[in-house]
Amino acid sequence: QQPVQSPQAVILREGEDAVINCSSSKALYSVHWYRQKHGEAPVFLMILLKGGEQKGHEKISASFNEKKQQSSLYLTASQLSYSGTYFCGTEGLDSSYKLIFGSGTRLLVRP
Amino acid sequence: DVKVTQSSRYLVKRTGEKVFLECVQDMDHENMFWYRQDPGLGLRLIYFSYDVKMKEKGDIPEGYSVSREKKERFSLILESASTNQTSMYLCASTTGRSEQYFGPGTRLTVT
Numbered sequence: 398q399q400p401v402q403s404p405q406a407v408i409l410r411e412g413e414d415a416v417i418n419c420s421s422s423k424a425l426y427s428v429h430w431y432r433q434k435h436g437e438a439p440v441f442l443m444i445l446l447k448g449g450e451q452k453g454h455e456k457i458s459a460s461f462n463e464k465k466q467q468s469s470l471y472l473t474a475s476q477l478s479y480s481g482t483y484f485c486g487t488e489g490l491d492s493s494y495k496l497i498f499g500s501g502t503r504l505l506v507r508p
Numbered sequence: 509d510v511k512v513t514q515s516s517r518y519l520v521k522r523t524g525e526k527v528f529l530e531c532v533q534d535m536d537h538e539n540m541f542w543y544r545q546d547p548g549l550g551l552r553l554i555y556f557s558y559d560v561k562m563k564e565k566g567d568i569p570e571g572y573s574v575s576r577e578k579k580e581r582f583s584l585i586l587e588s589a590s591t592n593q594t595s596m597y598l599c600a601s602t603t604g605r606s607e608q609y610f611g612p613g614t615r616l617t618v619t
Contacts, residue, residue, distance in 0.1 A: 399550065429607065437612070438512075438610035438611060439551070441607035441608065444606070444607060484550060495553065495564075496553070498553075
């Protein structure tokens with residue numbers, strides 16, 4: 398089952414914060430986050446492997462709640478370069494290597 | 509610098525033609541994937557391969573087949589192209605259960 402991402406789209410002013418959520422109906426081994434800019438390939442942001450563990454870089458971080466089978470991506474003090482479509486990819490406990498991606502969240506950061 | 513390349517950025521084929529999409533990675537990754545990307549649907553897994561000559565069906569394998577004769581090369585084959593296979597096709601590779609590296613994509617139009 399495809400994970401559900403919310404919101405589907407969000408518009409921010411530069412410097413504002415945003416949260417993107419990813420929810421699965423299956424027990425998860427890991428959650429991946431990718432960003433895709435228009436006309437380009439998706440680029441890896443981070444992997445969440447343990448419940449409650451946050452991993453990130455710069456002003457983008459994420460959390461993973463194993464019990465709720467949910468992950469959230471936090472974009473703090475957004476920059477123009479954050480614009481793009483964000484995808485979560487979930488890996489089930491029984492599906493090595495195989496990711497199921499959500500339908501994406503379109504983020505636009507305006508000056 | 510890691511690299512996943514795809515044989516064509518744009519391809520136009522006629523209904524009923526046999527279509528080959530090729531993907532090559534230079535990172536010695538054992539796992540390779542083919543996805544199709546359609547607006548509002550995210551990335552959907554067609555097939556993946558975890559070793560040479562090994563393949564597994566993804567979520568939407570109907571109408572497609574794959575070939576992996578060498579570790580670095582993974583081909584997607586549309587036996588008889590149909591208009592509903594018009595889409596963006598993305599190849600990816602990874603080692604173990606880590607981040608996936610994506611190619612630039614092939615936009616296929618079937619007329």
